[in-house]
Amino acid sequence: MATVQNPLDYSIQHLVNATTANPDSTLSYDVLAQVYYMNSDYEGAATAMARVIELKNPGEASEYDRLASYNFLKGKPDVAVNALEEGLAIYPDSTSLIQKMADGLFQTGDTDRALELVEGLVENDPTNAQYRLVIGTQIYQRVMTLSDSVSANSDVIYEIRDEDEARVNELNAINEELREQIDMLTKRAEEALVAAAEIEPNNPMIFNTLGVVYQNKAAALFDLRNNTVDNDEAMSLDELAKAEATLAMENYERAAELDPENPSYWESLFRIYTSLGMLEKAEAAMEKAGM
Numbered sequence: 001m002a003t004v005q006n007p008l009d010y011s012i013q014h015l016v017n018a019t020t021a022n023p024d025s026t027l028s029y030d031v032l033a034q035v036y037y038m039n040s041d042y043e044g045a046a047t048a049m050a051r052v053i054e055l056k057n058p059g060e061a062s063e064y065d066r067l068a069s070y071n072f073l074k075g076k077p078d079v080a081v082n083a084l085e086e087g088l089a090i091y092p093d094s095t096s097l098i099q100k101m102a103d104g105l106f107q108t109g110d111t112d113r114a115l116e117l118v119e120g121l122v123e124n125d126p127t128n129a130q131y132r133l134v135i136g137t138q139i140y141q142r143v144m145t146l147s148d149s150v151s152a153n154s155d156v157i158y159e160i161r162d163e164d165e166a167r168v169n170e171l172n173a174i175n176e177e178l179r180e181q182i183d184m185l186t187k188r189a190e191e192a193l194v195a196a197a198e199i200e201p202n203n204p205m206i207f208n209t210l211g212v213v214y215q216n217k218a219a220a221l222f223d224l225r226n227n228t229v230d231n232d233e234a235m236s237l238d239e240l241a242k243a244e245a246t247l248a249m250e251n252y253e254r255a256a257e258l259d260p261e262n263p264s265y266w267e268s269l270f271r272i273y274t275s276l277g278m279l280e281k282a283e284a285a286m287e288k289a290g291m
Contacts, residue, residue, distance in 0.1 A: 008039040019051075026055045030063075037070065046070035046079075053086075061091040068100050077107035095121065106138060115139065129200035136192035137209055143185045147216065150178050154223075182220075189213060204258035204265065207251045211268055214248035218275070248272050256288075263289045 015032040022028060029051045036044035049067045053059030059067075064087025071080035081104040087097045098117055105114035115138060122131045153171045161168055190213055197206045221241035225234050249272045256265040266289035273282035 008035060011035050012039065024055060026052050042070045042073040046074060058090050061087060061094045061097060065096050065100060068104065077104045080104045081108060111138060111142065127199055129196040129203060129206065132192045132196035133206055136189045136196065139185050139192065140189040140213055143182050143189065146178050146182050150175050186213065186217065202258055204255040204262065208255040208265060211248045211251035211255060214244045214251060215272060218244035218248060242276065245272055245276055249276065267291065
């Protein structure tokens with residue numbers, strides 16, 4: 001008996017023939033979408049699933065979900081968002097569609113709307129730590145972008161400090177505004193992550209993310225300390241920075257305790273131990289990180 005070289009290609013051809021013979025068969029198109037997906041042909045899967053929805057008019061919530069998934073796999077989050085918009089117009093309470101919509105909006109850069117959706121999910125399911133982790137992580141990504149802007153402005157200030165006083169003052173004012181935004185967003189991210197840790201105290205990812213938040217707060221304070229000429233202010237900033245670094249250390253340690261085989265947690269501990277002058281612990285962490 002002859003064997004088929006690629007059984008999935010063979011099945012696809014039969015299903016295409018079936019849809020040609022009976023173009024109104026939603027079942028044939030549904031199975032065709034599944035087989036295309038199994039064959040890693042996400043374009044074909046999306047096209048077949050779109051036909052299912054067109055024939056049913058409207059499709060089921062799960063079918064809009066699948067259509068979006070196929071488009072995500074195609075690397076087309078904008079098209080996936082369009083499919084989810086259609087699905088949510090019909091099934092506005094579908095948690096699965098809302099979750100995918102938030103993911104798509106994050107991917108397409110519509111962070112504010114995505115966060116609004118996830119915050120709505122938190123209201124409906126306040127004990128879901130994953131939602132709060134998403135909120136904290138996404139807000140903090142925005143903090144990192146703003147922090148990069150502050151750093152870039154600070155570099156320019158340093159370069160032109162003796163040449164263009166007006167521009168230096170302008171950039172300092174911009175940085176002050178950015179730091180206010182950073183403080184506000186960092187607080188939101190921290191609150192979401194602390195709540196997530198309380199709900200799910202054995203999730204190392206939550207504690208690692210909190211460690212990143214506190215470590216960056218410490219770095220910003222150390223930077224301010226290094227740039228002030230006021231000795232009293234420098235001492236105060238140093239104490240604040242070390243307190244944040246200690247919080248970072250505690251959270252990294254918790255992450256490493258929960259997942260000791262993850263070298264990135266030990267690498268983070270190596271850096272924070274080093275910044276705190278805890279050299280023996282830094283050396284031990286470096287070994288565990290495989291550095």
